Amino acid sequence: MGGNWHEGAGAPDPADRDRLLARAVSATTSGILITAADLPDNPIIYANDSFCRITGYAPGEILGRNCRFLQGPGTDPGTVARIRAAVTEGRGVRERIVNHRKDGSRLCFDLVISPVHDAVGRLRFFVGVQNDVTRQVEAEEALRAGEARLRRAERLEALGRLTSGVAHEFNNALTPILSLTELAVRDVPPGELREDLEVVLRAARAARGVVQRLLAFSRPEPGEMRAVPFAEVVADATRLLRPGLPEGVRLSCPEPAGEFPVLGDRGQLLQLVINLLGNARDAVGPGPGAITLDLAPAELDGLGAEALGLRPGRHVRLDVADTGPGMDAATQEHIFEPFFTTKGPGEGTGLGLSVAHGLVTGHKGAIAVRSAPGKGTVFTVHLPLAAGATDGPEGQSRGEEPRGKETGTADGAHSGDRR
Amino acid sequence: MARILVIDDDELVGRTIARVLTRGGHEVVTATGGAQGCALFDAQRPDLVLSDLVMPEQSGVEVVRELRRRDPDMRIAVLTGGESFGVPLIDSLGPLKVGAILRKPFEIADLLGTVDALLAAPAR
Missing domain, CATH: 3.30.565.10 (Histidine kinase-like ATPase, C-terminal domain)
Structure with missing residues (x-):
């Protein structure tokens, strides 16, 4: 049996050590799986009670299957590919992976997979230790979403400041263009010049419309509430x-x-x-x-x-x-x-x-x-x-x-x- | 015909309003800021004042407040080109009894109509 044991008082008898290890694996709150590396499709041959509790599956629904049954729409294919590559090469790997509980809810695992070799160095098993980090991931996501919302709000406010400043200047600039062209149209007899002035007038009114919409974005005029x-x-x-x-x-x-x-x-x-x-x-x-x-x-x-x-x-x-x-x-x-x-x-x-x-x-x-x-x-x-x-x-x-x-x-x- | 004082820091806007109102049969004096406006007000005793709202030295609200102190019954309208972001000047006009708010740029008919309506009403 590998590992290091204390040999002094209170240490278990060497004959009891395996049983103690088994009980410890069973008692830990991390989900622990053992898969058979030398069987086709790497089936699960051991799941501790915590794994069953965390995922909501009964042992009979877990044992003998490949781990991929835990994956779902939220699972990142890139993560799966990296894990698969490591397993194929007989390497250990650590990943954060999105799985799904039996009830379909999202389950984020911090997953560590390690190869287990026999006495002659042949790869026989993988042991997977998974910690449920769903809450942590959700908190991080909420924080990121909040930050993104704040960034958007700040950007929109800056744009609002800019557009309202521009709108104010344009409204002033449009005042002579609109009013004086309107006056001129009244004075000029029908003909090409008057038609031209009417085009200017139409363009000035269109510009006024754009500016009004810009102002509506930057700060809606206080209407009657x-x-x-x-x-x-x-x-x-x-x-x-x-x-x-x-x-x-x-x-x-x-x-x-x-x-x-x-x-x-x-x-x-x-x-x-x-x-x-x-x-x-x-x-x-x-x-x-x-x-x-x-x-x-x-x-x-x-x-x-x-x-x-x-x-x-x-x-x-x-x-x-x-x-x-x-x-x-x-x-x-x-x-x-x-x-x-x-x-x-x-x-x-x-x-x-x-x-x-x-x-x-x-x-x-x-x-x-x-x-x-x-x-x-x-x-x-x-x-x-x-x-x-x-x-x-x-x-x-x-x-x-x-x-x-x-x-x-x-x-x-x-x-x-x-x- | 009435005597109208126009206060706007944008000289081109002032000239435009003066031109339109003159064509409408009124006598117009223009100022480009509050101090000049108040001096002209004292010297000319207009029937109506049109003041811009957003001006660099003295805001339209302050100008109107100043004019109200001189003449509580004066007919006053304000012009606005849309306010600067976060400066809700228009909200602080409430107690100053402004007769109308004209948004720039306006149609000639709107300007003349507003002015005529204010002049037709008895001075407050």
Whole structure:
């Protein structure tokens, strides 16, 4: 028996040492597996109780199988390839790997695999020691997500500062261009010169429109704030947009479970929903495709609120899902920045989503995007419900399940729609 | 016809407004800052003041406050080209009883309409 034993008082009798080692392996909280390197497909021949407890599998569901049954959609193929290469070469390896418990939940292992040789140096087994680091990984991911959100917020704020400064200068510069051209048009008799001046006038008005949208992104002008039934606003926006949709595009908006009063400016809130719907329409194109709205209460606790950069409390959540081509992570990172657009020239200004972002922020809400190439896109807006709203969906609020459910619902709607 | 004082740090904007209002039959004096504006106010006793909001030396809010001290009933409108980020000047206008807020750039009709409406109302 290899290893080093203390020979003094209290040390086990040499005959008991193997049994003590076996009991120690069984008692440790790390998951321990032994696989047979010289059998086809390297089957598991031993699993300690901790391994069964951590993974949720019974011994009968583990023994005799290759470890890959633990892998799933979250498992990184690169990690698997590195482990396989080490095992093939009879080397030890240490990796952090994403596996799945029997119930399908994600399980992150810090995994150490070591080869076990027999007395003549022949590779016979591998011993795998796995520690459950799921919580640690989740905490790291939450931290990274928080940092990314902060970076985005800082970048958008810097852009807001820049655009509002530029917008202010342009509004001043446009004042003489617009007014004096208008005066000149009145004075000049019909003819080429007057036509030219009218073109200048049209261009100046177009420029004014761009500047107004820039200002909406950087700092929405404070409109009149009052309790606005957000469900009505969403219904108005769908009524406005529906007639312009191509035949192959289905727009569905389930009956909302309440009025969802939000303290805000009705016109701006309408603009927000129209911009999101317009973006979804452009993403879906001529179709076939679908735009699916969902309006639901969302009670944000401390963690949930922090993840979104909001205050805890009762919110309304609007999901706008489209079956368009979806976006990669790099595109999502910049999607709310002004003039960032994936549309071709002439198809859009690249301001719709940045204006939506500005409007949501101006209403003390949060907007986020989930997407993947080929999987469509979901924009999610959270807005705080008006304080003291009496006709709010109190019942639904209480019934709202924690964040996990929220993500689940949205993802579920996602996969259901995208075929 | 009325006498109108226009205060805007952007000289081209001031000249433009003066031109439009003059064509509309008014008499216009222009200033490029609060101090000059107040001096002209004292000397000329206008019927209406149009003041820009974001100005380098003295903000439009301070100028309006100064003018209110001189004449609590003066008709005053402010012009804004959109505010600098994080400087919600417009929010602090509340108690100063400003008759109108005109956003630059405006259509001639909006400027003349606003001015005429303010002049038609009795001085406060």
